[in-house]
Amino acid sequence: MNNRSLKHRVLAATLALLIIQPAWLSAAVSTPQLPDPGSAPMSKEQQEQLGLQAAAEVYKQMPVLPDSSPITQYVKRVGRRLVGVIPPEYSWPYDFHVIPQKEINAFALPGGPMFVNVGAILAADDEAQLAGVMAHEMSHVYMQHSAKQAGKQAFTQGILGVLGAVVGGGAIGSLARLGMQIGAGVVSLKYSRGDEAQADAVGAIIMYKAGYDPHALAQYFQKIEGEGGPGGPQFLSDHPNPGNRTAAIDKEASAWPPRNYENNSQAFVQAKQDSSRIKLYTAQQIADAAKQGTWARENSRNGAVPANVPASSEAGNQPAGNIGNVSMQQIRPSDSLRPLDHSAFTISYPSNWQAYGDANSSVTIGPPAAVAQGAVAYGVVIGGMDDPNAANLDQATQDLINSLQQANNLRASGSAQSVRVNGVQGRSVNLTGTSPIQQNGEPLPERDWLVTLPRPQGGLLYLVFVAPQNTFNQLQPTYRRMLQTLQLK
Numbered sequence: 030m031n032n033r034s035l036k037h038r039v040l041a042a043t044l045a046l047l048i049i050q051p052a053w054l055s056a057a058v059s060t061p062q063l064p065d066p067g068s069a070p071m072s073k074e075q076q077e078q079l080g081l082q083a084a085a086e087v088y089k090q091m092p093v094l095p096d097s098s099p100i101t102q103y104v105k106r107v108g109r110r111l112v113g114v115i116p117p118e119y120s121w122p123y124d125f126h127v128i129p130q131k132e133i134n135a136f137a138l139p140g141g142p143m144f145v146n147v148g149a150i151l152a153a154d155d156e157a158q159l160a161g162v163m164a165h166e167m168s169h170v171y172m173q174h175s176a177k178q179a180g181k182q183a184f185t186q187g188i189l190g191v192l193g194a195v196v197g198g199g200a201i202g203s204l205a206r207l208g209m210q211i212g213a214g215v216v217s218l219k220y221s222r223g224d225e226a227q228a229d230a231v232g233a234i235i236m237y238k239a240g241y242d243p244h245a246l247a248q249y250f251q252k253i254e255g256e257g258g259p260g261g262p263q264f265l266s267d268h269p270n271p272g273n274r275t276a277a278i279d280k281e282a283s284a285w286p287p288r289n290y291e292n293n294s295q296a297f298v299q300a301k302q303d304s305s306r307i308k309l310y311t312a313q314q315i316a317d318a319a320k321q322g323t324w325a326r327e328n329s330r331n332g333a334v335p336a337n338v339p340a341s342s343e344a345g346n347q348p349a350g351n352i353g354n355v356s357m358q359q360i361r362p363s364d365s366l367r368p369l370d371h372s373a374f375t376i377s378y379p380s381n382w383q384a385y386g387d388a389n390s391s392v393t394i395g396p397p398a399a400v401a402q403g404a405v406a407y408g409v410v411i412g413g414m415d416d417p418n419a420a421n422l423d424q425a426t427q428d429l430i431n432s433l434q435q436a437n438n439l440r441a442s443g444s445a446q447s448v449r450v451n452g453v454q455g456r457s458v459n460l461t462g463t464s465p466i467q468q469n470g471e472p473l474p475e476r477d478w479l480v481t482l483p484r485p486q487g488g489l490l491y492l493v494f495v496a497p498q499n500t501f502n503q504l505q506p507t508y509r510r511m512l513q514t515l516q517l518k
Contacts, residue, residue, distance in 0.1 A: 061234045061285050066119055069176035070372070073140075076176045077122065080140030084338045087144060089325045091315055093333040094127045100307070101127045103300040104145055104163075107156065111164050114238035121170055124335065125163075131309045133253055136218055137166040139175045142338070147304045152253055157292035161236060161246030168231035174224045226277070233278050242290040243282050247275040354466060357500065360396040360407045362507040366514065369394070373413060374490060377514040379507060382408065394511075395495075404465035407496050407504060409511065414489045425489050426456040426481045433460065433493075439477055448480060450515055455482040464497045474498040478508065485517055 069076070087093070094101045108125035123141035128134075130146045137143040143166055145159075153159040169175065220228070233243035251274070310318075318324060328334050362379035369376050369384050371392060378384065378394045385400065386392035393400060395408020414429060426445050433439045439460040448457040457480050464475035478494040478501075492515070494508040 059284065059286070061237060061281070063116065063119065063171070063231060063234055063238075066172045069173040071176045073121075076173065077140030079176075080138040080142050081338055083138045084142040084335075087138075087142075088328045088334050088338065090319045091144075092129055092310060092318075092324050093144070093328050094129055094307075095331045095333045096126075096335075097332070098127065100147065100150070100300055100303050101125070103296055103303075104150075106296070107160055108143065108163060108167075111160060111167060111235050111239050114235055115171065119171065123167060123170070126333075129307055129309050130315060131311050135162050135166050137170045139170060139173070141170055143167065143170075147307070147309055150301060150304045153249060153297075153301075154252070155245070155293040156297035157236070157241040157245035157290065158249040158252070159297065160239065160241045161232065161243075161249045164232035164235040164239075164241075165228050165246060167235065168228040169218070169220065169224065171231055172224070172227050174220060174228070175218060178219075229274055229278060230281060233281055237282065237285055237288075240288070240291050242292050243278055244275070245292060247278045250274055354468070355396075355398045355406065357503070359398040360504075362396070362504070366510075368514075371411075371518075373484065373518055374411070375514075375516045375518070376411070376511060378409075378511055401465075405495050406464055406466050407500075409495065409508065410493045412491055413484065414491060415487075422454070422456055422481065422483055425483075426458070426479075429481060429489065429491060430458065430460070430479070433479070445481075450480070450482060450512055453482050453517060455480055457481075460493075461498075466497055476501040478505075480512060482515075482517060490517060 071079070096102070096105070104127055105125045108123060112120065112123050121141040123137075123143060126142070126144050127150075128144050128146050131148045132146060133148045133152050134146045135144065135149050143163070145163065149162060150159060153162075229246065232246055236243045236246060315324070363381040365380045366377035367380045369378060369392070376394075379396075382394055382396050383400070384392055384394045391410065391412035393405055393408060393410050395405060399405070399407035414425075423445065430439075430441050430445075434441075439462040442459040442461050445456040445458040448455050457478070460477040460479055462475040462477055464473040466473050474497065476496060476498045480492045480494075482490045484490050492512065494504075496504045
């Protein structure tokens with residue numbers, strides 16, 4: 030082999046390496062992409078509505094800094110930086126707010142409303158750590174974790190408060206379906222370890238794309254876990270460690286192209302200084318003041334409540350206020366009907382009445398003047414119930430009556446009778462109770478017509494038709510007409 034031939038072969042091999050090397054390098058070191066979040070049993074509009082309902086309750090139960098606060102303005106800027114890297118088709122109308130509370134916490138509601146405690150800002154060493162916990166919470170919304178949790182609870186929520194409140198409606202019902210609780214000055218959304226692992230992974234990608242070191246996310250959790258003290262244990266109880274967070278994030282990030290991170294800013298330093306100078310409240314102080322209605326008044330007074338969030342605890346299509354004396358003209362049902370397509374049934378109802386709830390919850394249908402959060406004077410409540418005796422319709426119906434008696438002080442008037450609804454054999458029984466409508470300072474007697482039907486997939490579907498005793502007969506033809514349109518799924 031001559032030297033000329035050898036040189037040509039060496040040159041060819043070198044060129045081959047130069048061509049091949051970027052291919053295997055790009056396979057090992059690739060820019061991370063946000064995953065497809067999948068689907069939830071609730072539409073995007075329903076999730077946004079539930080988020081607004083829950084946000085309304087937050088503004089009622091907790092102090093929130095107005096958007097004009099420099100601290101809030103800073104948190105919004107960090108939030109916009111993170112939102113900017115999310116593909117529009119997967120994004121949500123994220124909005125960022127600050128709670129002047131000492132304990133460490135941050136939470137995001139379906140649809141995008143997010144709240145960060147000042148305690149969480151003070152606990153961060155730099156902007157990247159704060160961005161990390163924000164990206165983590167945003168990822169729960171991105172992956173629709175709360176909506177998927179709500180879908181698991183769905184329709185059969187039991188019968189407590191069937192007539193004492195609009196089941197499935199209002200902020201409290203929304204919070205329960207989201208797995209969210211407000212109590213003792215703490216807002217918590219319970220996530221599984223699987224949810225946490227996903228939020229870590231998605232949050233790390235958001236951070237990387239926004240120019241923050243994704244390792245700061247794990248560092249923040251490590252920091253508050255190591256410190257313990259007030260706030261840490263509560264926050265971590267809502268965010269269970271899915272395993273070795275640091276190792277998992279390190280493994281993910283090691284495959285990403287290196288970049289220069291901007292982990293801190295003078296704006297963060299200023300925001301932290303501002304945070305140390307404002308008045309902060311403990312969870313107990315917040316809970317005590319909420320009982321007096323302090324935060325609802327103050328948040329409304331200082332303009333903290335966004336325009337798209339109602340100041341009361343009701344939102345969207347949820348009824349508000351109390352029921353006064355209503356006239357027959359206000360509640361008289363229209364002859365025309367409109368359909369309601371629910372995940373468990375379909376039914377038609379008077380076109381001048383309204384349905385409250387959503388396609389995965391218990392539903393209340395009635396004239397707007399006679400339905401309020403906490404009371405139903407005219408209309409029907411439709412819900413589901415899991416019962417070990419569901420195979421025995423008579424026993425399951427009696428179990429439901431017993432529960433209604435304990436929870437709502439309703440009493441059976443006579444025994445259950447057989448009823449057939451579009452080919453499905455059910456049970457019918459009249460109940461008596463107390464109407465929310467008063468006359469001469471005394472509540473009117475109420476008549477409630479309970480109809481139970483076995484659901485195709487098990488359990489019980491119930492309908493409770495409601496009206497004061499002295500006007501029930503005038504509404505009964507409409508109730509029977511509605512029942513005739515009922516179809517189970």
